Amino acid sequence: MQAADVLTVLPELVLLAAACALVLMEAFVKTGGEGRVDRTAMVAVALTGLLASAGVALGLWGEERLSFSGMVVLDKWAVFFKVLFAVGAALTVLMSPGYLEAHQRHLGEYYALVLFAVIGMDLMAAARDFILLYVAIELMAISSYLLAAFFRYRVRSNEASLKYLVTGSFASAILLYGVSLVYGLTGGTGYESSGAVLASLGGVGAGANGTGVAFAMALVAIGLAFKVSAAPFHMWTPDAYQGAPTPIAAFFSVGPKAAAFSAIMAAFILAFPGTVGEWGVLFLVLSILTMLVGNVYALVQKNVKRMLAYSSIAHAGYLLTGIAAMGWSGNSYPGRGVMVYLVAYTFMNLGAFGVLAYLKAQMPDKFDYSLKYFAGLGRRSPLAAILLTVFLISLTGIPGTAGFIGKFYVFGGVVWAGLWWLAVIGVVLSVVSAYYYLRVVMYMFFREPEEEYSVRESISGGMACSLWVSAVATVAIGVVPSWLWDAVVGAFGTLFS
């Protein structure tokens, strides 16, 4: 390692310092006495770390470096995702204190784990080598397993974590198997170096080596498909999201998913250029299945948190159509739409889960996220109801919101690639999604509650900050999307330099 290499991972080093500080702070907090321990300082440290990391990353916008023997890259692509992850995690951190206080589990390691997960995600996006990718995924995943089990005295939380752990390890093993095939075929694990060799070996039908390439590609794809919860590898998602603390479910649905998408795009464009048609078809099938499964299952959910979990599967399906179009056309143009969508999705989904977290914090005992508790929310807590409506409308894809812009760009790329029928499937299924999103709106505004229960306090503090930032971003991206597109074009440009 040379001194110059430090710059490449400076955002992660900032996060690492903050995370270590958090662990130390927690160790020195007095417990067991009467009265609650004030952990505002820890929230502040976590936020400072995240924002500093985002700031450092932004400061590095425009730098081009390949460090640690070509394993980690610093370019606009990496910066783009690092900022996105940091912002998403910061919004998660902001919405957490009230929720954790309400459950009497407000501990410092929570924030440390979130930061560790972000380090893993950052490296997933910046990795240019399969080994580093694997290590980064594991760092992200192990932190996630622990976060899912954060309410360790609750059966559901344990179930969530265990399911996540078992399927996650399974996926990692499949990914590793694919990586070992790549190594066997090329003698290396770097994306570009092995990609060049793989391309020369050919794809399906090019003899034994060709079959090997196809196998390696499929195994890597399946391993990563687990991480983005693509059907049929999605089974862990609803249980993991439902059992995990709500802010963490919000975090899972945007952060690790976006990281996995960044890894898919980078790895498949760079390492499997020879089998571009094959992985295009593979992701095409996955995307159709995922959209179908996510939307159809979301349709029958009575529990809103679980519905959002399935809806996140559906959104993974829309995103995968962009990846499929990329492979189908052999051109990276549709991938830009995927990145726009990821940004839009981060804000709107965090916001939607955030409102759920707020409601749960207000009624920790009764509220179980089932639809009937949303009845009459428009009267009891108009602000929460209106915010949730904005996020749900955005998830539906109505113009004027980020969700529409995301769908517009993704399906724009899909149609551009000549896959107009895939776009038709996507938009028809988003009509289905309109039904289950609007059902929540309908309960909030058109139904009267069966029994009286009220929220204790209005939205305030970090939660208010988090929700307002998400809402403003959702609308702002919906109205003036050009800057986001320009950033995406910049980020994408460097992937092929």
Added chain:
Amino acid sequence: MMLTLLTFLPLAGVALMLIFMRGRPSAYKTAALVTSVFEAALAIFLTIRFDTAQSGFQFVEKHVWIKSLGISYHLGVDGISLILILLTTLLTAIAILGTWNSITDRTLAFFVSLLVLETGMVGVFASLDMFLFYVFWEVQLVPMYFIIGLWGGPKRVYAAIKFFLYTFAGSVLMLVAMLAVVWWYAKHGGPVTFDILELQKAGFQGSLALWAFAAFFIAFAIKVPMFPVHTWLPDAHTEAPTAGSVILAGVLLKMGVYGMIRFCIGFFPEVAVKAIVPVMILSAIAVIYGAAMSLVQPDLKRLVAYSSVSHMGFVTAGLFAFNQQGIEGSVLQMVNHGVLTGALFLMVGYFYDRMHTRMIKDYGGLASPMPVAAGLFSLFVLGSLGLPGLNGFVGEFLIMVGVFQYAKVFAALVAVGIVLSAGYLLWMYQRTMFQKTPERWLSLKDLGAREIIAVAPLVILAVWIGIFPGPFLDLLHVPAQTIMAQVQPYLAEHGASLVGAFASFFGGF
């Protein structure tokens, strides 16, 4: 700047109401009314400044919005959009005044929704960019969803969801078609652009033109609504509160036909000509089916709702006749339908406010306690059934002339609808206004000054267009010629026989 002002003035009113007037009903109601009246005045002012002899779009504004995709904030009006904007602004003001005291729950939200809806509607008619058009087109689903779902009748939730899903399903297909035509043009030598006027010059061909036409057409046919995708309409119109029904019937349906003019005909004139026969058949079915359904409705509002299906069938038939009379009659009939059906829904709303029932069997003999209301109601009923001297006649006559020139058989079929409409409207009028007055209705109060003022502009328009339609038709001459110029090259090759026309349409798929 004029069109931007016109489009976003209602939103400015909304901002004022939300910031300064919460919890003061009289203040925000007045603000809503003043905003909508200003809006209508502005639309009239634009109409006076509009040059009817000039072809092309006027008051054009263009600013780059999303450069990479050639999307711009591009506004402009021709005679067709202007006359529909006039209708929109007028009906919104009337709807606000006419339902002043009907809404008692969450009143502020109701008036906010109406004004947001107005921005969406004006925006649709003023947009010259496809992306902008789509944004306005979809955005108004949300306020309308709430208007039906929050302040509607007993089955409002079902009606609201049905309305939303139906329209949304159509418009997302349209979105894919929009993307497809943009990329087609970009790959066939044109720039990447969402500009409607630019794309109208693209000359789309082949299977893309057919499929994209179909997608656009389905989206707009749902909105019109044409048979067989009309089933959302009776529920939505019946369950919506009075103001919602007025806007729905008066303006929202017209957006469908407007879209057909701009996109189906503007982008794909060749396919549109091939589609004449299927459209004529569907229109004739809608005219007769809607009228027949109206005959048997026990619910007053549902009757008016089905009559809309019938009347909009006239409009689509006239449009696809592709001659001067047909097109002008079609657009004028949209205005007439907006005026008359809007007025009918308003009158039904007045009755409902007093009697809290919409069932025809509960009515009867209202002419004696409410002579003024009965008189006004009779005017609108007669206008609707096409009595000469009132506006409905002018539009229907022009359409009949246009359709007759195209094919006599369709003119004959459409005429059946006129006969039926006389039947259901007069029978309805007889059962509600005449006959013996039930005891409980004897003490009903006649219309108040506010209610009469609200319908007065509609009375004036109904008589004005009925007697002297010239000024309105002047607006439509040039746009009608533009449409005809678009389809003219293809009309000549269009086969005269029905079978041949069918084959040429479906053979393309």
